[in-house]
Amino acid sequence: xxxxxxxxxxxxxxxxxxxxxxxxxxxxxxxxxxxxxxxxxxxxxxxxxxxxxxxxxxxxxxxxxxxxxxxxxxxxxxxxxxxxxxxxxxxxxxxxxxxxxxxxxxxxxxxxxxxxxxxxxxxxxxxxxxxxxxxxxxxxxxxxxxxxx
Amino acid sequence: xxxxxxxxxxxxxxxxxxxxxxxxxxxxxxxxxxxxxxxxxxxxxxxxxxxxxxxxxxxxxxxxxxxxxxxxxxxxxxxxxxxxxxxxxxxxxxxxxxxxxxxxxxxxxxxxxx
Numbered sequence: 001x002x003x004x005x006x007x008x009x010x011x012x013x014x015x016x017x018x019x020x021x022x023x024x025x026x027x028x029x030x031x032x033x034x035x036x037x038x039x040x041x042x043x044x045x046x047x048x049x050x051x052x053x054x055x056x057x058x059x060x061x062x063x064x065x066x067x068x069x070x071x072x073x074x075x076x077x078x079x080x081x082x083x084x085x086x087x088x089x090x091x092x093x094x095x096x097x098x099x100x101x102x103x104x105x106x107x108x109x110x111x112x113x114x115x116x117x118x119x120x121x122x123x124x125x126x127x128x129x130x131x132x133x134x135x136x137x138x139x140x141x142x143x144x145x146x147x148x149x
Numbered sequence: 150x151x152x153x154x155x156x157x158x159x160x161x162x163x164x165x166x167x168x169x170x171x172x173x174x175x176x177x178x179x180x181x182x183x184x185x186x187x188x189x190x191x192x193x194x195x196x197x198x199x200x201x202x203x204x205x206x207x208x209x210x211x212x213x214x215x216x217x218x219x220x221x222x223x224x225x226x227x228x229x230x231x232x233x234x235x236x237x238x239x240x241x242x243x244x245x246x247x248x249x250x251x252x253x254x255x256x257x258x259x260x261x262x263x
Contacts, residue, residue, distance in 0.1 A: 039234065046171070046205055050207065096242070104213055107206040107209060107210070108206045111238075114241050
């Protein structure tokens, strides 16, 4: 089973958000994720990166964002950590509640949870770590088997 | 990078959007566009999202904000030609039923209050 880990330390900028998103899309494609799942992975990373850069580090040039990509077989785990003041998970509003439906923000973590197999959020005191996990679907494996027959 | 162009048909302002509506790219452009239209008194707005390739939660927030801003001014904002990605996002976030979504431009124009 292939195992690979690569990590980066990034500035708290929107360029870092775009870079992380592009890297994710490329890696997911190489791992055999479907086009839709590549998009969902890239978007989840974008949402987590925006939270880290904007809400966590508040664009502070002294604070960094740490991102790692771990590949274990067909499973991709992406961990994004900021150096901000931390996130109170009990404070996260439900974006689907009628009172929140027309709010401008508050959908990022909800989208990550909709798109990924698993999302874990940890308070680092200080900072927040978001771990996104997804395994490439079985359709791709079936296709390969079909081709081999 | 997002591009916008505006045209007017039967007193309805159609904003053709293309590219990405994301934080730092399209979302500010969209906000400024809506603000300018409201300032000019244009309150029947049809956002054509047919060429929008990507939208993130910030972009969704801008669409919601545009919708409520126009509605609070006594106007109407509708969406036209959603791509599958945008359609799926609006379904997941339960916004599909909030927005008036159309897939035919002429019918969309005709649906605005006279």
